[in-house]
Amino acid sequence: EVQLVESGGGLGQPGGSLRLSCAASGFSFGNYWMSWVRQAPGKGLEWVANMNQDGSEKYYVDSVKGRFTISRDNAKNSLYLQMNSLRAEDTAVYYCARTQSYSSRFEYWGQGTLVTVSS
Amino acid sequence: DIQMTQSPSSLSASIGDRVTITCQASQDISYFLNWYQQKPGKAPKLLIYDASNLEAGVPSRFSGSGSGTDFTFTISSLQPEDIASYYCQQYGSLLPITFGPGTKVDIK
Numbered sequence: 114e115v116q117l118v119e120s121g122g123g124l125g126q127p128g129g130s131l132r133l134s135c136a137a138s139g140f141s142f143g144n145y146w147m148s149w150v151r152q153a154p155g156k157g158l159e160w161v162a163n164m165n166q167d168g169s170e171k172y173y174v175d176s177v178k179g180r181f182t183i184s185r186d187n188a189k190n191s192l193y194l195q196m197n198s199l200r201a202e203d204t205a206v207y208y209c210a211r212t213q214s215y216s217s218r219f220e221y222w223g224q225g226t227l228v229t230v231s232s
Numbered sequence: 233d234i235q236m237t238q239s240p241s242s243l244s245a246s247i248g249d250r251v252t253i254t255c256q257a258s259q260d261i262s263y264f265l266n267w268y269q270q271k272p273g274k275a276p277k278l279l280i281y282d283a284s285n286l287e288a289g290v291p292s293r294f295s296g297s298g299s300g301t302d303f304t305f306t307i308s309s310l311q312p313e314d315i316a317s318y319y320c321q322q323y324g325s326l327l328p329i330t331f332g333p334g335t336k337v338d339i340k
Contacts, residue, residue, distance in 0.1 A: 160329040210335075216325065219276070
């Protein structure tokens with residue numbers, strides 16, 4: 114059974130940093146593109162970033178470029194999102210998701226982790 | 233960026249009713265359109281991919297159609313467990329991937 118479990122959310126200060134993790138199991142993690150998608154409270158879904166199997170390709174939505182970094186450790190079956198220079202508008206539930214390519218469907222989702230940016 | 237619109241934004245229907253949601257893209261996206269169901273407090277779940285293909289394990293009362301800029305999602309006979317929000321998502325060759333604003337479905 115495919116499982117994705119996010120962690121690392123919490124309260125972050127404006128201008129501060131947080132690092133999210135996503136632990137994957139039930140599939141060959143190193144064979145898949147992975148993504149982060151977020152959802153602000155009461156709002157819709159927004160794709161944030163994705164990366165390919167070996168980390169050589171990474172893509173970001175414009176609003177996080179230069180502030181967020183997606184990475185992975187295939188030996189640990191884990192995906193990460195380093196979030197720097199946090200803004201209030203980054204407040205959201207962050208989901209990791211398995212995907213087929215840089216632009217595709219999100220086949221499996223984790224349960225999400227809430228990031229709140231506030232002073 | 234490709235903008236996605238959905239209508240209606242919300243609807244109320246009776247058990248057994250046929251429910252239809254439309255999604256429109258701001259430019260031609262061929263069949264590169266997926267549909268997700270999201271129940272309150274839960275992660276989204278993929279229901280339909282490539283406009284009309286039913287994801288494995290998803291009940292056959294869910295269906296999708298369309299191509300180009302206009303797409304339709306249908307629940308043929310609404311069930312109590314279908315109460316949720318539904319989102320379309322486009323994945324053309326150009327990023328960013330974008331979602332529609334969602335349609336909230338509840339029971340009348």
